Amino acid sequence: MDANVKQAYEAAKALYAQHGIDTEEVLKKLADIRVSMHCWQGDDVKGFLNKDQELSGGISVTGNYPGAARTPEELRADLDKAFSLIPGKHKVNLHAIYADTDEKVELDQLEPKHFERWVAWAKEQGLGLDFNPTCFSHEKSSDGFTLSHPDPEIRQFWIDHCKASRKIGAYFGEQLGQTCVTNVWVPDGFKDNPVDRMSPRRRLKESLDQVFAEPIDPKHNLDAVESKLFGLGSEAYVVGSHEFYMGYGLQNDKLICLDAGHFHPTETISNKLSSLALFTSGILLHVSRPMRWDSDHVVIMDDELLEIGRELVRHDLLGTTHIGLDFFDASINRVAAWVVGTRNTIKALLRAMLEPVEALKKAELEGDYTVRLALTEEFKSYPFGAVWDYYCASNNVPVREQWIKEVKDYEQNVLLQRG
Numbered sequence: 207m208d209a210n211v212k213q214a215y216e217a218a219k220a221l222y223a224q225h226g227i228d229t230e231e232v233l234k235k236l237a238d239i240r241v242s243m244h245c246w247q248g249d250d251v252k253g254f255l256n257k258d259q260e261l262s263g264g265i266s267v268t269g270n271y272p273g274a275a276r277t278p279e280e281l282r283a284d285l286d287k288a289f290s291l292i293p294g295k296h297k298v299n300l301h302a303i304y305a306d307t308d309e310k311v312e313l314d315q316l317e318p319k320h321f322e323r324w325v326a327w328a329k330e331q332g333l334g335l336d337f338n339p340t341c342f343s344h345e346k347s348s349d350g351f352t353l354s355h356p357d358p359e360i361r362q363f364w365i366d367h368c369k370a371s372r373k374i375g376a377y378f379g380e381q382l383g384q385t386c387v388t389n390v391w392v393p394d395g396f397k398d399n400p401v402d403r404m405s406p407r408r409r410l411k412e413s414l415d416q417v418f419a420e421p422i423d424p425k426h427n428l429d430a431v432e433s434k435l436f437g438l439g440s441e442a443y444v445v446g447s448h449e450f451y452m453g454y455g456l457q458n459d460k461l462i463c464l465d466a467g468h469f470h471p472t473e474t475i476s477n478k479l480s481s482l483a484l485f486t487s488g489i490l491l492h493v494s495r496p497m498r499w500d501s502d503h504v505v506i507m508d509d510e511l512l513e514i515g516r517e518l519v520r521h522d523l524l525g526t527t528h529i530g531l532d533f534f535d536a537s538i539n540r541v542a543a544w545v546v547g548t549r550n551t552i553k554a555l556l557r558a559m560l561e562p563v564e565a566l567k568k569a570e571l572e573g574d575y576t577v578r579l580a581l582t583e584e585f586k587s588y589p590f591g592a593v594w595d596y597y598c599a600s601n602n603v604p605v606r607e608q609w610i611k612e613v614k615d616y617e618q619n620v621l622l623q624r625g
C-alpha cells in the first residue's frame with residue numbers, strides 16, 4: 207500500500223478515535239454491505255430478449271455514448287471491469303429481458319435455465335443476484351397497462367411473467383446462497399385524468415395476489431413492490447402509487463421499494479425510512495438521482511445520498527435494507543457511470559458511519575441544538591477521504607481518481623472496438 211495513504215489513514219484513525227469511533231470496526235461493517243448494481247446501465251435498458259423493441263413504460267434513456275454492451279458476454283465483461291474498480295463484494299440486479307439464452311422465449315415462459323450462465327458467472331465472481339420482471343418494452347404493454355390491464359388475457363400474461371420471475375429469483379438465491387430480491391414494478395397509468403381510479407388499482411391488487419400466491423422460502427427470494435408518482439405518458443395517474451404499494455406491502459409482508467426519483471420533486475426517500483422501518487421487516491431502495499423529474503441521473507454525493515446513508519446507519523437499518531441502484535445515463539461512459547454511482551453510495555455509508563452519532567443524539571435529547579449543529583458541521587470536514595482511500599487500497603482497487611485511467615484504457619481497447 208502507498209505509504210502516504212497509510213500515513214493519512216493513521217492520522218484520521220487517531221482523530222476519529224478521540225470521538226470513540228473505531229475506524230477498523232467501521233471498515234469491517236462497511237465490507238459486509240452489498241450494493242446491488244443494476245445491469246441496465248450497461249446497455250441503456252435494452253436487454254437481449256427483444257432487442258429491437260423500443261424502450262417503453264414511461265422511462266427514457268438519453269445520450270449516444272459509444273460502447274454499450276450488445277451481448278451478455280459484453281455486459282458481464284463491463285460489469286467485471288466496474289467491479290474491479292469498486293471496493294467490496296456486491297450484487298448484480300438483472301431484469302428478465304437480460305436472459306442469456308439461444309432460445310426465442312416469451313416472458314411468461316422464462317425459466318431458471320435461461321439464466322444459468324448468469325449464475326455460473328456470479329458464482330465465479332462471488333456476487334449475489336437480484337431480479338425484476340420486465341413489464342415494459344413489449345407489445346403486450348404497448349397501451350401502457352400490464353398487471354392492471356382490463357383485458358384478462360393480457361393481465362394473465364403479465365401475472366405469469368411475474369410468477370416465472372419469482373421462481374428465477376428463488377433459483378438465484380438457492381444457487382448463490384444469498385437471498386435474491388425480486389422487485390415488481392409496472393408502468394401502468396394514464397396520460398390524462400382518469401374517470402375510474404379505483405378499478406385499475408383493484409385489478410392490480412388481484413393480480414399481485416395471484417403473483418405472490420405460491421409461497422417461496424424467504425431465504426432464497428424476497429418479493430418487493432415499487433411505486434411511482436408519474437412517468438412519461440402516465441403523468442395524470444399511476445396505478446401503483448406509493449399509497450397503493452405501502453398498503454399492499456404492509457398487508458402482505460412485501461418489501462416496499464423506495465426509488466429516489468418516484469416522488470414529488472421536493473420529497474425525499476431518506477425521510478421515509480424511519481417511518482417505514484417501524485412497520486416493515488425490510489425495505490428495498492432504488493438509489494437514483496432525479497433532476498427535475500425521474501431522470502435517473504448517475505448518483506452523486508449530494509445531500510440526499512448523504513442523508514440516506516445517515517438514516518440507514520443511525521437507525522441501524524443496514525441489516526434489513528436492500529440497497530439497489532437505479533440510473534441510466536447514455537451520455538457518458540457506462541462503466542464510469544456504474545463506478546461513480548456505486549463508489550459514491552458506499553462512500554456515503556462510510557461517511558455516515560464516521561459520524562459521532564451517540565454524541566449527536568445525546569445533544570439532541572438534552573435540547574442542546576447548538577452542539578448538534580456545530581458538531582454536525584465540523585464533522586463535514588473530518589478526513590473521511592483518508593479512510594476511504596485506505597479502504598480502497600486495502601481492497602486492491604484504485605485510490606481516488608486513479609480508476610479513471612483504467613476506464614479510459616478499457617474504453618480504447620474494448621468499448622470503442624464494438625463498432
Ligand SMILES: C[C@H](O)[C@H](O)[C@@H](O)C(=O)CO
Pocket residue numbers: 246251265338391432434465492500532
Ligand atoms: C428499469 C427499472 O426497473 C426501472 O427503472 C424501475 O425500477 C423504475 O424505477 C421505473 O421508473
Ligand SMILES: [Mn+2]
Pocket residue numbers: 432465492532
Ligand atoms: Mn426504480
